[in-house]
Amino acid sequence: MTPTAITHVRYVALGVRDLAAQVEFYKDVWGLSPRESDTGLQYFGAPATQDPHILRLRASEFDRVDLISFAVPSAKHVDSLAAKLRGSGVRLISEPGTSAAPGGGYEFRFFDHEGRTIEIKSDVENVSAVELQERDWHPGKLSHVVVNSPDIEAAARWYGEHLGLQVSDRLADRMIFLRGDNNVHHTMAFAVAPHVSLNHVAYESRGIDEYLRASGRLIRSGLPCVWGPGRHGPGDNTFAYFSDQSGFVAEYTTALQVVDNWETWKPRVHPVTPEWSDQWGTANIRDPEPFVGRPDPGVHDAPPV
Numbered sequence: 001m002t003p004t005a006i007t008h009v010r011y012v013a014l015g016v017r018d019l020a021a022q023v024e025f026y027k028d029v030w031g032l033s034p035r036e037s038d039t040g041l042q043y044f045g046a047p048a049t050q051d052p053h054i055l056r057l058r059a060s061e062f063d064r065v066d067l068i069s070f071a072v073p074s075a076k077h078v079d080s081l082a083a084k085l086r087g088s089g090v091r092l093i094s095e096p097g098t099s100a101a102p103g104g105g106y107e108f109r110f111f112d113h114e115g116r117t118i119e120i121k122s123d124v125e126n127v128s129a130v131e132l133q134e135r136d137w138h139p140g141k142l143s144h145v146v147v148n149s150p151d152i153e154a155a156a157r158w159y160g161e162h163l164g165l166q167v168s169d170r171l172a173d174r175m176i177f178l179r180g181d182n183n184v185h186h187t188m189a190f191a192v193a194p195h196v197s198l199n200h201v202a203y204e205s206r207g208i209d210e211y212l213r214a215s216g217r218l219i220r221s222g223l224p225c226v227w228g229p230g231r232h233g234p235g236d237n238t239f240a241y242f243s244d245q246s247g248f249v250a251e252y253t254t255a256l257q258v259v260d261n262w263e264t265w266k267p268r269v270h271p272v273t274p275e276w277s278d279q280w281g282t283a284n285i286r287d288p289e290p291f292v293g294r295p296d297p298g299v300h301d302a303p304p305v
């Protein structure tokens, strides 16, 4: 297994039945910054990232995941990853080429082994990132994405062999955390479910105070917190999960564990205990249903844009 060149999740794209409601949610409730829009498409950025967008919403007949886009450092990485995947019989949806999306870039797309559309992208036009001010509750950037799979061991193996994402930890036999070429505990994770679907997308707050302000702001507005606020054992990050207008789960998080030396890191198998699911003991009882979601109708069906 070769170490990954994937540095982070660049953006997540969702197809949604009620685009207007979702645009309003992510702008006015969740706190992302609307960027470019086009007929049936809306992009969102955030202040503390150079990525031109971290979320794309598209009007769709079904609520579905359109794609997950991973960042690599250069066009060379895009080309070599495309060649490697093609060579292993992976079905490419599009060959490496210039992106028509705002911010441009060089990208290709493929189906993973379970039919998710994955994009690999380099050379976007970076926007200027600013440091969030103290007490600013707005999410600063995308943190990580967790997806559901009936076979998380096979999924972690596939992502290791094909994309070089490596296991950083496990939560019993329920979750596998994967790291990219960066110093954070997880960039992606797989969670056990009966079907392929989105588990949640996590957005990073400036710090604990700002994360609590963001979470409290939503709770005060009457939006039920699906699970949280609390602090996970694995990854040590804080969590507060909420359902968006399509029923997808979004997370405010901060303080995800920084690992300075992966050479000496030993992946562990964390226990499932109340004390380790939430170190603080502040979170409500977790209802698994929103996280499991419905079977994703976007599986093996690449989005039109």
Ligand SMILES: [Fe+2]
Pocket: 144, 146, 200, 202, 251, 253
């Ligand atoms: Fe998370």
